[in-house]
Amino acid sequence: MKNDRQRTFLLITIPILALFVCFNTIPLIRGVVYSFTNFRGFGKYDWVGFRNYIDLFSDARVGKSYWFTIKLAVVTTIVVNVISLLLALGLNSKIRAKGFFRGAYFLPNILGSLVVGYIFNYFFTYIIPALADMTGIKALGSSILSSPGKAWIGVMIVCAWQAIAMNTIIYISGLQTVPEDVYEAGGLDGATGWKQFKLLTFPLIIPFFSINMVLSVKNFLMVFDQIMALTKGGPAQSTESISYLIYNNGMSGGQFGFQSANAVVFFIVIVAISVAQMKFSSSKEEQL
């Protein structure tokens, strides 16, 4: 019986792993090979050794994009997870028109980026300054997307607005695994509100919390669509995310080799961050 179990697991794992290696690992290795060339994306190319990697560490533009991306990812992850956890709790409580609310809060995720880009550009360029004029708040008098110091906040708002839907769904499905009688037992001990959440609910949804944290950090580190829709890297190159640079200069531009090197380094950075995150949260899980 034990053998049957082990054999079944292996028979499941090996073919699926093979598929994964074929369409993820092998292309990745091919990509890594390009990072040692000056390939433009077509035509002939030369081997350049580690030149791309050396350049990478002395390129101010790349450094700036790392700083912007990490700043954005950290802040957005916090904002998104706080809001979606609250939202999930709210949508999971006994309220009227639950189905309607769940549907409505899901919408931001499915509006295409052209629509989102247009509407938020309009919102930041015309509506916010007009509101600021009316209320007399000087700080908001001009579009935040036109200020190199503040544009990242605009990007952050849009990323959060779009991402909350998905994180909320994951939290809601996590809340479904919490058995009702846990609450009943808790109710007897007089745990309510915040205390109930902290002591009973949250520990049980920690796996979902850590999934959401990893997914959020990853998604926001790899932010691309929102940049294309909102700022295209401007103003003054203040919102060039790493993925934007990799795509824009590597695919559209002629820097395929160099940007492959950038992608390799970026990949290592995200994996390191995420593994640390997962180690941390799995140690939390084990404590329970």
Added chain:
Amino acid sequence: MKHTSTIGKSNKTVMILLILGLSTIIFPLYMTIVIAFKQPSEMTNSISGILSLPKNWSLDNFREAMEVTDFWHSLGNSLLISVTTIVLAIVIHSLMGYALGRNKAHSKFYNFVYLFIVSGMFVPFAILMMPLAKQTAELHLANWFGVILLYVVFYMPMNIMLYSGYLVNIPIALEEAARVDGASTWRTYWSILFPIMRPMHATVAVITALAVWNDVMTPLIIMAGSGENTLPLAQLNFQSQFGTNYNLAFASYLLSLIPILIFYGVCQKQILNGVTNGAVK
């Protein structure tokens, strides 16, 4: 059902907060709808102009958008790709999530495979684009089937994380009971675990559907030159650097929103109804 009373008190506050939060969604949606009905000549930069209702509620924009995108054909392609991907994702990813989730805690090999696959999530797509374009062509997969196969691989890391995370709260005792009854692992999985994971299937379905439905890049590079379009590919026709017809584009986006909204409506019931407390005891 004791906890309802405790939550019941805050019911009104929750409701008010939810309604307030809703305004951040209603407003953009209102703008989208209004613009979708307007003519280009009604577009202005003034706030009153953009928020005003269209002069007449004609469906011309929608009709023209459907024509430009060859709507039914593109919709068919999009549906084919999305539905197949979702079915394959649920079957393959849940199996893999099960194999890895049940073993990664005590086996170095499975833990390595788990981390190896999950780390695949962090590969920037741009580095894969060129090699994948080449590889799919070499394998004669530069078509919709290749796109589906790639999706199954791309979303594997995230879905495996989700499935194995879900399994943490499903007691292993359930399987052991079945084993005592003489059922094989394979059969136990399909008859007991797979149905229990129904809320997770629904979650995975929604998340995968979302990612697939709006994706432009994969079909763009894999199916380029094949003459077949998905909806997002067809919608690219509305924008170019030197001019974008927002009215037609918005109408088209509204149309393509409907199928996925319906799908979400169906799935979210599953997310809710799945785990009955008795089953997980």
Added chain:
Amino acid sequence: MKGKRAKYLGTALCCAAAALSVQGCGNSSADGKVEIEIVQYKPEAANYFKTVEEEFNATHDNIHLTISSPNDAMTILKTRFIREDYPDIIGIGGDINYSYFVDAQILENVADYEGMKDINQGYLEIAESLELIPTEGTYIVPYVANAAGILYNRDMFAEHGWQIPETWSEMLQLCDAIKEEGILPFYFGFKDIWTCLAPWNAMAVELAPSDTAKQVNRGQTTFTDQYRELAEKYMDLLPYGPEDPFAYGYNDACTAFARGESAMYPIGSYATPQILSVNPDLNIDSFVMPAGDSSEDRTLNSGIDLGFCVMDGCENKEAAYEVLNFLYEDENIQKYIDDQNAVPCKNGDFRLASMLDGMLEFIQSGNMTDYQDHYYPSEMSVDALLQTFLIEKDVNGFLETFDTNWQRYNRDIIRMVQEYESSH
């Protein structure tokens, strides 16, 4: 259990088999016709090319033509190149990508194309100079050009009696006069960074040598020396635009200009369809941007907007030429320029769109110079550098960055050019 497993395996195999059988068709021409495929990069002209395709196929029995006008054609072309799935003909612009393609030797020499003799010599020279190092042969047949300068509201100008400026000081006087009337002289859409290049290019043709980039590559000059006046004059334009030009995008600017919120808009002729979609009654004309002290020095900023290249390894060059013959028939070119407000690259008697009236004398006399940005590698993002410069207003810092970035992004090209120079 075994049976069930086998069934799943079977299903998987069937799927794979089905996938393999689905593809495999493609360029076979069962009816004996030669297949010619064109991919052209201007999606806005898709309708025109659809018509051309239909007309061509209706009148030719021996060749079947397919023209696709995809969005993001460059990405599509590059992914197709890497799979070695080349179209027969590509329609691209005369910019740095063309230079790269020539350098990569993926284009066919079309010097022997008979239609070449009818092409405006000016545009052939522009194509020639786009080659990174002088290369034997001709690789593009220029089709149409665009022109950039200043679009203006003709009715507004007539109403106030404003004159078209011919020198830089007249230009500033005009702006002041417009401002005095309480009207905004210019609208800018600098939030879309690429629009920062439009006034830059339009002034650069007069203020910097047309081959500045190539001179720098040969190590004969620096951008700091050539672009200083240009940068300073660009900054002088800013006070005549909206208060926060970086808040508005191209679309905002087109809408504002269409609604009469500004008298002029420094952009290329390609913007007119978008402007007219908002206000079909607007009476637009254009003039060449004056940037120097003498009206004699003015030259029109014009480059190859679309040209056709035959791909290396095209099996049916004769059929490809036959397709080109059809595309270059006067009647078809006229249709294209009516549709897109373009300037033809072919010599002949063509009717030009009315918003090109102010540029007509330059077009007719062949007094035109290519866009400077056609020599800039796109990954250097000169448009973003310009935006940064206009925000920070630091001329020295900008010019210094321009020179250092240029050396960095063009390292391989510079080495190639200098190797060529030393061996010739």
